[in-house]
Amino acid sequence: MDVVTPEHAKIAEDAGACAVMALERVPSDIRAAGGVARMSDPAMIEGIMAAVSIPVMAKARIGHFVEAQVLEALGVDYIDESEVLTPADEVNHIDKHAFKVPFVCGCRNLGEALRRINEGAAMIRTKGEAGTGDIVEAVRHIRTLMSEIRRLASMREDELFVAAKEMEAPYDLVKQVAAEGRLPVVNFVAGGIAIPADAALAMQLGAEGVFVGSGIFKSENPAKTAEAIVQATLHFDNPKIIAEVSKGLGSPMRGIAAVTIPEAERLAVRGW
Amino acid sequence: MRIGVLALHGAVIEHIQTLRSIGVEPVPVRLPEDLEGISGLILPGGETTTMRKLVARWGLREPIMALARSGAPIFGTCAGMIIVAREIAGGEEPVFPLLDVTVERNAFGRQLDSFEIDVAMPILGDRPVHAIFIRAPVIERLGPGVEVLARLPDQRVVAVRQRNVIAISFHPELAGETRIHRLVATMAAEYAEPREGTAVAGAEPWSLGEAM
Numbered sequence: 274m275d276v277v278t279p280e281h282a283k284i285a286e287d288a289g290a291c292a293v294m295a296l297e298r299v300p301s302d303i304r305a306a307g308g309v310a311r312m313s314d315p316a317m318i319e320g321i322m323a324a325v326s327i328p329v330m331a332k333a334r335i336g337h338f339v340e341a342q343v344l345e346a347l348g349v350d351y352i353d354e355s356e357v358l359t360p361a362d363e364v365n366h367i368d369k370h371a372f373k374v375p376f377v378c379g380c381r382n383l384g385e386a387l388r389r390i391n392e393g394a395a396m397i398r399t400k401g402e403a404g405t406g407d408i409v410e411a412v413r414h415i416r417t418l419m420s421e422i423r424r425l426a427s428m429r430e431d432e433l434f435v436a437a438k439e440m441e442a443p444y445d446l447v448k449q450v451a452a453e454g455r456l457p458v459v460n461f462v463a464g465g466i467a468i469p470a471d472a473a474l475a476m477q478l479g480a481e482g483v484f485v486g487s488g489i490f491k492s493e494n495p496a497k498t499a500e501a502i503v504q505a506t507l508h509f510d511n512p513k514i515i516a517e518v519s520k521g522l523g524s525p526m527r528g529i530a531a532v533t534i535p536e537a538e539r540l541a542v543r544g545w
Numbered sequence: 546m547r548i549g550v551l552a553l554h555g556a557v558i559e560h561i562q563t564l565r566s567i568g569v570e571p572v573p574v575r576l577p578e579d580l581e582g583i584s585g586l587i588l589p590g591g592e593t594t595t596m597r598k599l600v601a602r603w604g605l606r607e608p609i610m611a612l613a614r615s616g617a618p619i620f621g622t623c624a625g626m627i628i629v630a631r632e633i634a635g636g637e638e639p640v641f642p643l644l645d646v647t648v649e650r651n652a653f654g655r656q657l658d659s660f661e662i663d664v665a666m667p668i669l670g671d672r673p674v675h676a677i678f679i680r681a682p683v684i685e686r687l688g689p690g691v692e693v694l695a696r697l698p699d700q701r702v703v704a705v706r707q708r709n710v711i712a713i714s715f716h717p718e719l720a721g722e723t724r725i726h727r728l729v730a731t732m733a734a735e736y737a738e739p740r741e742g743t744a745v746a747g748a749e750p751w752s753l754g755e756a757m
Contacts, residue, residue, distance in 0.1 A: 292592075326593070327592050373657055374656060374657055504602070507575060
């Protein structure tokens with residue numbers, strides 16, 4: 274869960290979040306503010322690290338390996354090389370093998386996921402469209418990713434060379450995914466989750482966990498919404514429980530329909 | 546035979562796959578009714594705070610304590626070690642007070658201080674275990690009747706057993722290590738169908754030879 278203060282971090286932890294993302298602004302506010310979005314103030318990240326016992330993540334700009342070095346020096350538990358911040362390099366992502374701290378990276382499809390894993394990403398999240406509260410892009414990305422995995426798993430071995438070429442992904446990773454029928458790392462869904470049913474939808478489509486950004490602290494009742502999203506993620510295949518936890522949460526984040534966002538303002542297209 | 550994996554959060558899928566690979570039917574446990582018909586339970590690694598809240602939220606504490614008291618093997622890894630400890634250093638409330646030890650959370654530091662090392666674990670035979678430590682706990686105090694299964698080179702205790710409860714600091718399920726799961730499966734089979742002449746479940750330490 275994205276948090277901007279130690280108080281938010283405590284709310285997330287108490288709700289059952291298994292990690293928090295320390296940010297100066299949640300993605301919807303980053304989107305509204307415009308300008309250049311950079312890594313957060315280290316003092317603010319340290320304040321959140323001191324407040325909770327669960328792991329703390331922080332974001333570095335795509336390709337900004339010095340921001341990543343700074344975050345590693347702070348001792349954050351994971352770094353998100355994130356399209357939510359303004360990219361620092363339009364060609365290269367961070368060489369994540371050069372770090373000891375694990376990275377999570379965004380993707381829209383299997384090729385992008387495997388390129389990030391090849392660079393050393395330890396976790397993947399599908400991007401969705403951060404800060405919208407609209408699940409449609411997240412659904413597009415997890416469906417694309419999972420159907421591409423299923424397609425690879427159904428191929429003959431001699432077809433994998435061309436598959437690797439077409440998805441611009443390393444052959445060894447393509448072969449591994451085809452053999453195992455899954456990504457070699459954990460996969461989360463991010464970007465647009467606002468209510469418990471969104472989280473459960475992501476899980477039923479094949480996610481192993483979810484990132485909730487603006488959806489918690491832009492809702493009317495963050496503590497209840499956070500707790501309900503945790504329970505719906507856990508009991509993603511139990512509609513009765515999802516119904517129960519969805520009752521009386523107040524207004525979810527208002528959100529913006531992703532289709533209304535002009536191409537230049539879309540975050541998911543950042544990263545290559 | 547079926548063995549449960551507490552599936553609230555954490556390294557659930559890895560334990561499920563490891564159980565499948567040794568021919569045991571895994572059962573993800575999220576609600577008390579999921580415990581019916583299982584002969585053992587694995588408590589996976591993850592975030593202790595998260596698991597504590599979810600165990601309470603879904604009323605799993607008492608039924609899991611009852612399962613443990615009935616003698617079914619309970620196997621905790623990493624956070625799973627913390628939640629079976631009777632005492633947690635710093636005074637946090639225990640979750641399932643089954644194992645007479647005091648455990649120190651995050652004893653090696655944060656994520657960045659994770660490491661891998663081969664440790665000897667004689668109960669599994671001569672080949673050492675490749676142990677992956679991630680924000681791992683250690684045992685600070687051992688109660689009477691708690692058997693040490695493995696130590697680090699600096700002598701810190703990272704694997705223990707007390708009757709039907711096994712707890713280890715590290716992650717065998719991430720390293721392709723199946724011997725501990727086999728040991729648990731052997732104990733679970735014994736629990737499911739006690740043989741004549743063997744000890745009453747929970748009363749005596751399990752014979753070490755059986756796991757080989």
